[in-house]
Amino acid sequence: MIEFYGMQRDYEKVIQMSHYAIESAMKNKSSYLLVDFYYFLSLAYFAIGDNLNYKKSLFNCYNALHLEKNDSKIKMFYKLIEEDFNIDFDSFIVSNIKKPR
Numbered sequence: 001m002i003e004f005y006g007m008q009r010d011y012e013k014v015i016q017m018s019h020y021a022i023e024s025a026m027k028n029k030s031s032y033l034l035v036d037f038y039y040f041l042s043l044a045y046f047a048i049g050d051n052l053n054y055k056k057s058l059f060n061c062y063n064a065l066h067l068e069k070n071d072s073k074i075k076m077f078y079k080l081i082e083e084d085f086n087i088d089f090d091s092f093i094v095s096n097i098k099k100p101r
Contacts (some may be wrong), residue, residue, distance in 0.1 A: 002040045014044035034064040062093050
């Protein structure tokens with residue numbers, strides 16, 4: 001459903017459904033599809049120009065992706081993300097880590 005709304009360019013619905021899916025996964029202590037939910041969420045925020053939430057979502061996507069330790073999935077998402085956002089994913093993450101206070 002989330003992907004469908006994204007293809008329809010209904011970004012508010014993508015954001016709403018992604019947040020719901022992420023909250024449900026967290027409540028159920030499940031990481032299943034978290035990478036996908038954060039990826040679609042970051043795409044939607046990027047599309048509407050919400051830079052802060054785009055960065056937060058993409059950072060969470062990175063963390064969820066590396067927690068799974070699935071090399072083929074990591075490669076697939078790196079390719080998608082680097083093409084969709086025109087970034088080097090690792091460099092993006094390093095440059096957006098908050099400095100300790």
